Amino acid sequence: MKKEKRIFGKLLMGAMLIFFYLPIVFMIIFSFNSGKSLTHFDGFSLRWYERMFNNREMMQSLYTTIIVAVIATAVSTVLGTVSAIGLSKSRRVIKDVAMQVNDFPIMNPEIVTAIGLMLLFITFHVEKGFMTMLLAHIAFCTPYVILSVMPKIRSLDPNLADAAMDLGATPVKALTSVIVPQIMPGVFSGALIAFTMSCDDFVISYFVTGRGVKNLSIMVYTMSKRVNPSINAISTIVVLIITLVLIIINVIPVIKEKREKKRNEKVIA
Amino acid sequence: MKTFSRLSIPYLIWLAMMVLLPMLLIAFYSVTDSGNGIISFTFTFDHFIKFFTDRDFLLILWRSLVIAVKTTVICVILGYPVAYFIANSSDRMRNGLILAITIPMWINMLVRTYAWIGILSEGGPLQSLLEMLGFGSHELMYTEGAVLLGMVYNFIPFMILQINTSLCKMDKSLIEASADLGADKVQTFMRVVFPLSLPGVVSGISLVFLPAVSSFFIPKLLGGGQFFLIGNVIENQFITVGEWNFGSAISMIMAVIMMCSMYLVRRLDSRTEGRVSGSRTLPGGRLAS
Numbered sequence: 001m002k003k004e005k006r007i008f009g010k011l012l013m014g015a016m017l018i019f020f021y022l023p024i025v026f027m028i029i030f031s032f033n034s035g036k037s038l039t040h041f042d043g044f045s046l047r048w049y050e051r052m053f054n055n056r057e058m059m060q061s062l063y064t065t066i067i068v069a070v071i072a073t074a075v076s077t078v079l080g081t082v083s084a085i086g087l088s089k090s091r092r093v094i095k096d097v098a099m100q101v102n103d104f105p106i107m108n109p110e111i112v113t114a115i116g117l118m119l120l121f122i123t124f125h126v127e128k129g130f131m132t133m134l135l136a137h138i139a140f141c142t143p144y145v146i147l148s149v150m151p152k153i154r155s156l157d158p159n160l161a162d163a164a165m166d167l168g169a170t171p172v173k174a175l176t177s178v179i180v181p182q183i184m185p186g187v188f189s190g191a192l193i194a195f196t197m198s199c200d201d202f203v204i205s206y207f208v209t210g211r212g213v214k215n216l217s218i219m220v221y222t223m224s225k226r227v228n229p230s231i232n233a234i235s236t237i238v239v240l241i242i243t244l245v246l247i248i249i250n251v252i253p254v255i256k257e258k259r260e261k262k263r264n265e266k267v268i269a
Numbered sequence: 270m271k272t273f274s275r276l277s278i279p280y281l282i283w284l285a286m287m288v289l290l291p292m293l294l295i296a297f298y299s300v301t302d303s304g305n306g307i308i309s310f311t312f313t314f315d316h317f318i319k320f321f322t323d324r325d326f327l328l329i330l331w332r333s334l335v336i337a338v339k340t341t342v343i344c345v346i347l348g349y350p351v352a353y354f355i356a357n358s359s360d361r362m363r364n365g366l367i368l369a370i371t372i373p374m375w376i377n378m379l380v381r382t383y384a385w386i387g388i389l390s391e392g393g394p395l396q397s398l399l400e401m402l403g404f405g406s407h408e409l410m411y412t413e414g415a416v417l418l419g420m421v422y423n424f425i426p427f428m429i430l431q432i433n434t435s436l437c438k439m440d441k442s443l444i445e446a447s448a449d450l451g452a453d454k455v456q457t458f459m460r461v462v463f464p465l466s467l468p469g470v471v472s473g474i475s476l477v478f479l480p481a482v483s484s485f486f487i488p489k490l491l492g493g494g495q496f497f498l499i500g501n502v503i504e505n506q507f508i509t510v511g512e513w514n515f516g517s518a519i520s521m522i523m524a525v526i527m528m529c530s531m532y533l534v535r536r537l538d539s540r541t542e543g544r545v546s547g548s549r550t551l552p553g554g555r556l557a558s
Contacts, residue, residue, distance in 0.1 A: 009354035016351050020373045023384035030387055079280060086276030101284045109483035109527055111500055115507060115520050116291025119298060139287040161273065202379050202486060217379040224383055224490055235380040242375045
């Protein structure tokens with residue numbers, strides 16, 4: 001009976017994986033189609049890749065996505081980490097209120113956050129474009145960094161900084177060489193979340209952008225009205241980059257572990 | 270001590286400027302008349318009245334709620350067994366499967382949704398498959414089914430991961446204890462495993478339902494112009510029509526709906542949480558917390 005259950009589970013799991021990957025595989029295959037059709041494969045060609053590389057708007061959108069993500073991640077990671085440390089030492093009332101407000105962008109539907117920011121920029125006559133998109137990205141990334149750093153700070157000994165300073169460290173030194181190294185895993189995962197959130201964002205970018213500044217999501221959204229296999233091509237490249245990065249992230253610890261094991265074995269021998 | 274607390278001041282200002290102020294602006298715009306500056310304005314509830322007296326808007330709101338509920342139910346029914354399967358796999362297999370589920374989540378949502386267009390479009394593989402199986406030729410794109418499919422596709426990973434986490438956190442000795450006390454497999458599942466995994470189901474529901482209600486690019490890409498949801502109405506008001514005040518009012522309504530459902534979910538969560546922690550007071554758990 002148990003075996004039967006596993007078979008049912010395996011079938012369902014398999015179906016689910018097919019469901020997840022089918023559209024992606026389909027898209028990759030059709031990015032090499034020589035015809036314009038999205039349903040009929042006419043033959044292999046790199047025509048759409050050529051089109052993509054020659055399409056300034058597309059390349060620009062890829063560039064915008066990456067630049068915004070990198071800057072937003074850097075700023076929100078630093079801002080989030082420093083603020084989380086500050087908040088943990090603040091008075092309870094301030095901390096609680098700040099954490100409540102910090103939850104707003106996470107809890108709110110994206111479209112509400114997006115409209116709020118759009119109204120903010122319009123009301124204060126900030127011209128919408130690259131800068132507004134960047135500011136908005138920092139605004140919705142930082143809360144995630146704080147959320148991922150906070151538990152790490154809470155698990156620290158509260159007297160750690162004082163101990164460092166008693167031993168003669170300046171406050172800056174205590175911060176950078178005692179506290180931050182301890183909470184690094186939280187900072188790192190916060191940065192990772194910020195980066196993916198920024199790369200993935202459509203709704204907020206869509207409402208706060210202007211003057212033709214587009215990221216990848218906005219480009220796909222505006223171009224998808226007409227059949228355009230170049231979108232398949234650029235998507236395939238995105239999939240390729242992400243898969244590579246993920247494999248590297250997942251493989252490096254395994255290799256490190258193996259090396260360490262080997263070294264330990266040598267030491268023992 | 271004091272030196273460090275000062276570090277949070279920039280962020281407190283930032284929160285006030287970039288999070289609180291925008292929310293207040295939405296509230297402000299939703300109760301004022303269009304064309305007024307920030308200095309001269311008149312209060313009005315016309316936008317809310319307009320929304321709640323218009324049959325079309327109410328219908329769209331209803332439709333958004335219904336499709337979000339459908340999405341959530343499908344995600345629970347399909348996601349639970351998958352999460353259960355993953356949780357009961359060997360460690361190596363589990364890590365592999367979780368990675369397999371997370372990889373697509375890293376790919377841009379728009380790109381993933383766009384990828385469905387080819388499969389669903391006329392003369393595409395799914396249509397031919399259905400025809401071959403004798404279901405007849407159906408239009409797949411630009412239907413409610415397509416939108417539902419897109420939503421399940423985008424949001425089900427959240428559900429699977431949440432349920433899987435709560436299943437993995439579960440103390441396995443409870444299952445053995447239940448078996449030792451004479452419960453069969455089904456009884457153990459219904460009375461031990463399932464109740465203990467409810468917190469995961471509940472947080473999965475909030476991660477699926479909330480984005481599903483407000484989603485607007487999935488209905489736009491897969492539903493065409495035929496299938497309007499509340500998110501599309503808001504987009505329309507801001508981008509096409511330029512009626513910010515009315516759009517703000519709809520956003521307010523949506524924010525209130527969200528808050529209510531969050532509150533309900535939280536209450537449900539705390540109830541199940543209480544029940545779970547009651548049966549989880551083990552020395553190990555104490556130490557961990």
